[in-house]
Amino acid sequence: MRRRDLLKLGGLAALGATASACGGSGSGSDGKNVQLQFMYWGSTFEKAAVERMLKQYEQKHAGVKVKPLYTPDEYDVKLNTLVASNRLPDAGYVPLAMSYRLGQQGKLVNLFPYLKKYPQLAGYLPDAYLWSGQDNLHGVATANEIELLWFSKSAVAAAGVTPPADAASAWTWDQLVENAYKLTIDQNGKHPDESGFDPKQIKQFGISSSITYGAAWYGFLRSNGVDFADESGKKCLLDTPEAIQVFQNLQDLVYKHRVAPGPGQLAATGDDAPGTNILLKTKRVAMVVDGHWSLLDMNESKVDYGIGVLPKYKEPFTASQVAGASAVFAGTKHEQEAVELFAFHNDPRYVDLFAKGLWMPQEKKYYEDQASIDSWTKNDLHPAEFRTAVVDYARDHGVPTFGNRVKNMSTISSDVLAPALQEIETGKRPAAEILKEVTPKITSMLQGWQHTQEL
Amino acid sequence: MRRLETRWGILMALPAILGFVIFTIGPMVASAFFSLTDWTIGASPSFIGLDNYATMVKDELFWKSLSTTAYYTLGAVPLVLIVSFVVALLLNQKVRGLAVWRTIFYLPTLVPAIANVVLWIWIFNPDFGLLNSLLREGGLPGSQWIYGESTAVPSMIIMSTWGFGNTMVIFLAGLQGVPRHLYEAVSIDGGGVWRRFWHVTLPMMTPTIFYNLVVGVVGTFQVFNQAYVMTEGGPNHATLFYVYYLFRKAFTESEMGYASALAWTLFMIIMVVTFLMFRNARRWVYYEMAGAR
Secondary structure, three states, X not given: OOHHHHHHHHHHHHHHHHHHHHOOOOOOOOOOOEEEEEEEOOOHHHHHHHHHHHHHHHHHOOOEEEEEEEOOOOHHHHHHHHHHOOOOOOEEEEOHHHHHHHHHOOOEOOOHHXXXXXXXXXXXXXXXXXXXXOOOEEEEEOOEOEEEEEEEHHHHHHHXXXXXXXXXXXXXXXXXHHHHHHHOEEOOOOOOOOOOOOOOOEEEEEEEOOOOOHHHXXXXXXXXXXXXXOOOOOOEOOOOHHHHHHHXXXXXHHHOOOOOOOOOOOOOOXXXXXXXXXXXXXXXXXXXXXXXXXXXXXXXXXXXXXXXXXXXXXXXXXXXXXXXXXXXXXXXXXXXXXHHHHHHHOOOOOOOOOOOOOOEOOEOHHHHOHHHHHHHHOOOOOOOOHHHHHHHHHHHHEEEOHHHOEOOHHHHHHHHHHHHHHHXXXXXXXXXXXXXXXXXXXXXXXXOEOOOOOO | OHHHHHHHHHHHHHHXXXXXXXXXXXXXXHHHHHOOEEOEOOOOOEEOOOHHHHHHHHOHHHHHHHHHHHHHHHHHHHHHHHHHHHHHHHHOOOOOOHHHHHHHHHHHHHOOHHHHHHHHHHHHOOOOOHHHHHHHHOOXXXXXXXXXOOOHHHHHHHHHHXXXXXXXXXXXXXXXXXXXXXXXXXXXXXXXXXXXXXXHHHHHHHHHHHHHHHHXXXXXXXXXXXXXXXXXXXXXXXXXOHHHHHHHHHHHOOEHHHHHHHHHHHHHHHHHHHHHHHHHHHHHOOOOOHHHO
């Protein structure tokens, strides 16, 4: 090809780009060769599901190719490295706490102007939007997710226990403990309240509920009438009697009642314990507090599971919006297409991740309108109790988890909160002592709640 | 002719020189500069002089990570030195199947660091791990190992002995270099095994011990894998090793400026400690050829 031809082609391509940028809706990419990168994390099942989503996007948007950047571990480290070297992908997941920083630094595209163009983006649950300043919408929580009480059907049936599937009949904490006793069995078939019970040889734990993972206990905290911080977001409330009660109860599950596994008891690596699907399938644990996203892995690994709502103190509550963020990275050469991919990647009309059980929709109508609810829940992969235990529960009792809304949370968490929670987990000292020590330290680091605004 | 040779010499050495400049000196100079800035990844660095170093003095976790690392070094280095020296002494004997024994003791060193750590996670598991199972068999109480605040670092010190192969090989090489005639002289004077060891082996081995000590201290000051894979610095910061803290500040919390300052502080600490060891070495390291130098 001669140089003149090359220049001509270049000129045509530039014209095409301008035309498509002004072209408004639709793929805006016809006849073009657009290459996007989508970065994400997740289990191997999630990897396959996201790849399917990207294929669908490609089918619906001729001329656009998306390269999946699957990054299962150390996501924040790798993303930070990409930021430092200015080699960001076009769109993808962002760890929530990091998303606020990147948003403020202008590393994420402000989606606020796009809300008019993509109506479904404007119909999200209010808590899904992530603002890093007035009118600066840097992303949305990737999907809605809530914490649930998963259980092995055969284990609870054998013990004659039925975890409730609607918030109105949620167990009290005492009922949870009582039933966890029935579900905890040592190698000789004895329960913790029987003589001769061997706590060192437990075959099946009654329950597992993380002390170190904020979303797992945030619902209990709110249910007991207290929050992580006060209204100003500058005073930590973990030393209040209500909060102490929640953490003491969690600690007691392990060391007093011996119905829950302690650190290292489940398996290999502390936080990387086997997934809830494996724990229930092997009946290592009968009931597990974990996120809705487990549904995909449950179905894929053919677990005989059931879903219940969390136990309550006063009002029943569960932590919601516990997924990471999704965003479009600033500096993308194809902002239009990247925003389209963003709008597409969690749209239940096109993406089977909702019907497959990984995600819950962010759009309000999927919790309110019967046909819309049916569109993602009426299938074999969603059990009968899903409507009351998940859809209604999320809509009426979901409270957005504190971790996503407190400023400076990642430093607070790694430097102060996580070590304190680990100490509660090891059971050497009562929760009150630890929380009273750590609360003033957290208060000194708090900088308020993140910005929110009405649409 | 000579000039041509020089040119060729430089040309041949260029890849190594470039590699050193680009991948070692360059980043070091950059991090020295960044250590004087407030740089959060994504924003541009702003010069703040020595503020990062001043912050460090008040940073509880800096002191915690430094003391945890020192604790680990003080435990792991002597233990590895003793174990590898004793094993090297045994492997220096003329026994049957010597090559096989040497291979067996060296083998763990060949296991990749992360695989090694994963293996030990299982060994330390309080519930069904190898160590607690053995203790239970013996009717002894188990331990929480890496999951307990007071036992986490000692567990890692025990684990450090696993990879003593390299140190052992260096000791073995040193042992082979001890002149035979010195042993013969002791024997003629009526000295037994113990005297041979005390008056010949040990003094002749002091340079090797010194070398392994320095390399060991420098290495353990940079311990990272265990905290990264096994404990994430927990429980309750019990295994918050210095380099792991630095890594977290840099890549999780994005505080590159502060992390650079942490890196340079560690560099200085290691320099000072090494210098002190060299100063002190004059008193106890014996060089046979010292007079000839």
